[in-house]
Amino acid sequence: MQDIEPFYGWEKYYIAAEDPQSPFFEREYNYQQYENTVYDYYIHPNWDEIGSETLYCKILYTDYDLNFTIIELLGEWNDTLHNDIMHFKRNVIDQQLSQGISKFILIGENVFNFHGSSDDDYYAEWFEEVGDGWITALNFRDFVEDEFTKYHLDYYINYGGTLEEIPNWRTLKPRLFFEGVQRLIMRRLGA
Template sequence: MQEIEPSFQWESIYNAAHDKKSPFYGRSYSQTEYEHDIYGYYIHPLWDEIDSETLYCKILYSDYQMQFSIIEMFGEWNDTLHNDIMLFKRQVIDHLLAAGIKYFILLGENVFNFHGSFEDDYYAEWFEEVEDGWIAALQFAPFVEEEWKKYHVDYYINFGGNLNVPQWRTLKPEVLFAGVQHILARRLN
């Protein structure tokens, strides 16, 4: 797990640690010291912690004029034991909402499991606060998406079907956003 690092292809144009509007502004990272772990397995030090024992993230890109943010997720999303959606919402999403972000793209290739809860207050709150925006999830494993359906997360987060974009790393962030926006505009109409 320590070798799985967040994507860095857009780091030359955006770095959350240098973004004054980012909840991770001012953070410094070690490339050699591993301090966080999931179930005893150390994880790469570039992942940002959100006070969860099992879920980490990395804001890969935010554009405040276009009002979108792309966030890569890592670990186990556990709402049953750790209420990870509450931690993610309070530690990351609330800051971005306050900065004017209303379109969210979550990347989940490195989310290895999901444990749901029928308490959906934080999902509903987030959904309401984006108003005319949206929340999209790309590249989550099919079994995670099935669990999301079971716990009705699909009421709040768009995922699956043509939102699986395996080539997202080869796209510029604005192109990825425009593609997701086009897909969701067609879905929502």
């Protein structure tokens, strides 16, 4: 797991640690020592802690003019034992919402498992707070999306179907990627 790095191809456009509005502003990374783990497996130091024992993230890009952010996730999303959605919502999403972000793209290629909970209050709160915006999850594993559906997260988060049509998102510039996702979401929502 220590070899799995967050995508760094957009760092010429945006770095969360250099953004005064980011929850990770002025975060320093120690590349000499791996400190964080997911179930005793060390992870690359470029992943940002959110207060969870099993879930980490990296804000890849945020655009305050178009009100969107792209966040890559790593680990196990565990709402059952660790209430990861609470940590993610309170320590990352709330600050972005306060800065006007209303469109969220979550990249889940490196989320290896999801354990849901019958308590969906944080998802419902987040969904309400985006207003005319949206939350979307791309490239999560099929069995993770199946668990999302089992716990009715499809009420709050858009995933699957035509959203899987952007498998090579890393080759796109962030705004172009966002525009493609937004087109698919608008078509899905009938707007």
